[in-house]
Amino acid sequence: MHIHKSHRLQGPVTKNRPWWQTAAEAAAAEHSLFRAGLVEQVRREIAAGTYETPEKLEAALERLLGTLP
Numbered sequence: 001m002h003i004h005k006s007h008r009l010q011g012p013v014t015k016n017r018p019w020w021q022t023a024a025e026a027a028a029a030e031h032s033l034f035r036a037g038l039v040e041q042v043r044r045e046i047a048a049g050t051y052e053t054p055e056k057l058e059a060a061l062e063r064l065l066g067t068l069p
Contacts, residue, residue, distance in 0.1 A: 045051035 042051060
């Protein structure tokens with residue numbers, strides 16, 4: 001049986017490849033910026049009392065009923 005050290009094994013995707021880091025960093029940055037904006041919007045709507053509306057409740061119930069068998 002051969003035991004290989006981890007630094008000798010190269011996987012199909014490694015952090016040493018610049019395109020992988022760039023794509024991962026770009027996705028993380030885009031995701032975090034989007035979520036921050038969404039959180040701020042929801043906080044404003046909750047504070048204004050406009051977050052929960054009958055239309056949103058109806059849409060949520062329709063989506064829920066659509067997922068049931």
